[in-house]
Amino acid sequence: MIYDKTIIKMLKPVFKQLPIIALFFFLITSTTAQVNDTDASPVGVTLTSKTIVEISPDKLSWSGISPGSVGDAADEENNFFQIQIKNIGSKNITHIWFNASYPKASPFAVGSATATNAGNYVVLSADTQPRRYYFVNRAEYNEQTTLVYLRDPDGNMPPNNTKYSYGRFRNSSNEYFWFLDIEDGNCSDNEFFLGDEAHTPLKTGSTDFSNCQNGLNNTPGAGVSSCRTGTLTRNEKYGFAQVNVGGQNYCLAVSQNCNRTFFSHWNPDYPFNNCGANYSRFAWNT
Structure with a gap:
């Protein structure tokens, strides 16, 4: 029994020292972890x-869109x-605007879909309320056949096609007739005539241009003989004017050789650059 007690007494001091050794080791380890070293390397881009x-x-x-719809x-x-x-x-x-493709000649009544151009049919609206849709730079061409029900600015019916060319501004099923004085062969500063009321499948619209009122950008009237007129302003190879078509503002631009007429709203590039912001504008502007 004395032998056993001695063993116990000798073991007790050993067990008492173990926690101290462990704690000392922990302190040493923890102290070492507090040492940090940092450096920096500059990066240029x-x-x-x-x-x-x-x-x-x-x-x-x-796909499958019917004409006029x-x-x-x-x-x-x-x-x-x-x-x-x-x-x-x-x-x-700072500015966003659009340029739309268009046919290089009249695509109507030619019997081929390849003659047309989809860009000429697209209308855009800014992301504001109310939504107002406008063509980017709609191209129209002179009528190739005589329209016997139109009366020209001199009172001739059918029109005198040696003095006037004429055509339509097409907006789905609404068509606004227009006349252009071509007598001198240079249309960059000639007189332009615009019908007020749309021609539709159910309505004749403005077809008599013998008594048009001055002011292409004035508010349109109504009736067969309701129309407006104004003189184009030269801009290099085009003549331009501010126009109100059925309540919508456009920049009108006519080629000097009288064969192409543009109606632009979202394209302030040449030849629409002098019409002003209310007629040919940026789609987004800071």
Whole structure:
């Protein structure tokens, strides 16, 4: 029994020292973890100055649209009805505007769909309320056949096609007739005549241009003989004017050789650059 007690007495001091050794080791380890060393390496990045935009969706497609009708989101392949433009470049963008493609000659009554151009039919609205849709730069051409029910500014019916060319501004099923004085062969500063009331499948519209009132940008009237007139202002190879077509503001631009007439709203590039912001404007402007 004395032997056993001795063993116990000898073991007790050993067990008492173990926590101290463990604690001492912990303190040493913890002290070492507090030592930090940091350094820095500078990184230089130089961006090139580029304007890059992302347009989504990247394609719009309407199918099965009848002539004179309106294609909306229900007719679009993926039911898209808006596009979003995002600046992903390194330059600040202050203005956004559009250029639309157009046919180089009249596509109507030629018997081929390849003669037309989809860009000439697209109308856009800013993302504001109320939504007002306008063509970007709608191109129209002189009528190739005589319209026997039109009366020209001199009172001739059918019109005298050696003095006047005439055509239509087409907006779905609404058509606004117009006349252009071509007698001197240069239409950049000649007189232009615009009908007030639309020609539709159910209504004749303004077809008598013998008594038009001055002011192409005045509020349109109504009736067969309601029309307005004004003189184009020369802008190099085009003549331009501010016009109100059925209550919508456009920049009118006529080629000097009298064969093409533009109606622009979302394209302030030449030849629409002198009409002013209310007629040919930026789609977005800071």
